[in-house]
Amino acid sequence: MKFFIVDDSATIRGMLSNIIEEEGLGVIAGEREDGSEVYADRLAVQEIDILIIDLLMPNRDGIETIREIAPSFNGKIIMISQVESKDLISEAYSLGIEHFITKPINRLEVVSIIKLVCDHVLLERSLRYIQNSLRFLESHTKNDLPKNESQGSHIPIITSGKSILLELGIIGDNGAKDLLDLLLILSKLEEEGIREIPSFKELYRMVIEKRLGTIVPPQELTKEIRTGEQRVRRTIHQVLEHLASLGLTDYTNPIFENYSAKLFDYGQVRMKMLELEGKQHPDNTRINIRRFIRALFMEAKKEV
Numbered sequence: 101m102k103f104f105i106v107d108d109s110a111t112i113r114g115m116l117s118n119i120i121e122e123e124g125l126g127v128i129a130g131e132r133e134d135g136s137e138v139y140a141d142r143l144a145v146q147e148i149d150i151l152i153i154d155l156l157m158p159n160r161d162g163i164e165t166i167r168e169i170a171p172s173f174n175g176k177i178i179m180i181s182q183v184e185s186k187d188l189i190s191e192a193y194s195l196g197i198e199h200f201i202t203k204p205i206n207r208l209e210v211v212s213i214i215k216l217v218c219d220h221v222l223l224e225r226s227l228r229y230i231q232n233s234l235r236f237l238e239s240h241t242k243n244d245l246p247k248n249e250s251q252g253s254h255i256p257i258i259t260s261g262k263s264i265l266l267e268l269g270i271i272g273d274n275g276a277k278d279l280l281d282l283l284l285i286l287s288k289l290e291e292e293g294i295r296e297i298p299s300f301k302e303l304y305r306m307v308i309e310k311r312l313g314t315i316v317p318p319q320e321l322t323k324e325i326r327t328g329e330q331r332v333r334r335t336i337h338q339v340l341e342h343l344a345s346l347g348l349t350d351y352t353n354p355i356f357e358n359y360s361a362k363l364f365d366y367g368q369v370r371m372k373m374l375e376l377e378g379k380q381h382p383d384n385t386r387i388n389i390r391r392f393i394r395a396l397f398m399e400a401k402k403e404v
Contacts, residue, residue: 101149102146103125103151105153106165125218125378129147130146135160135164135168136165143175149175150176151176152177153179153180155183156183166197167195176221177197178213178217179200180203181200182204184202198217218377222345222376226346257401261283267359268355269338269342270335279335282303282397283393297394297397300389300390308321343355343369348376362399363395363396
């Protein structure tokens with residue numbers, strides 16, 4: 101989790117930073133001493149998950165700041181203050197804060213509240229994946245199968261593939277169409293007796309030929325393969341983050357248990373979970389696309 105702290109007291113900012121880092125709750129992405137220095141666009145660029153803001157500050161107080169950034173800030177807000185006015189607290193909650201922490205700072209209270217808000221963030225991420233996937237399915241019909249594909253024996257692999265991508269939270273992602281086309285190619289190769297999975301470059305060349313025809317200029321082919329690989333790699337990273345998020349919310353989640361070890365190395369999933377918890381810096385280990393596609397194909401065949 102990424103935190104941003106706003107308080108005119110350097111001591112309070114230091115205390116909160118120490119608690120968050122020592123408890124492994126996340127990383128401090130930034131801090132300011134007044135609400136007038138806080139802007140929603142900057143918070144978005146820094147991908148702030150949780151904003152902790154003081155109520156009373158010299159130039160622009162916490163309530164004014166929240167009122168200013170609330171329309172475009174997608175993170176969660178925790179307010180802190182030694183003021184216990186019911187009217188001010190009520191107004192803060194009406195503007196959308198998650199919790200209110202009363203000064204002086206109590207370590208146990210801070211840890212407990214931040215953990216609750218972190219759980220809320222993770223839960224919302226999972227629900228967002230599911231909602232986006234359901235919207236995608238509702239807006240598509242049987243005619244959304246890959247172009248030039250007749251109603252033949254390869255349709256089941258697409259149907260089962262869509263079902264899996266829905267569970268993985270990427271059915272509406274740009275790379276989902278690429279993955280479905282790759283499953284279709286693998287199904288055809290297997291039908292022809294070819295069981296060894298070619299390199300991604302070769303597989304994607306077949307996808308492009310299916311989409312654009314066999315006569316594609318080499319330069320355009322190379323460009324399409326590179327673009328496709330980037331798109332697929334981003335989508336696979338989305339799967340990794342989705343599974344890690346599910347695992348953090350519930351380690352016994354059936355989707356997490358079924359797919360995490362099959363589609364990825366356990367170490368990669370574990371590192372992503374630690375990253376989401378703020379206990380690990382972003383892991384730049386490259387995803388094995390070929391392994392992922394092979395495992396995805398095997399899972400799709402099982403459902404067929």
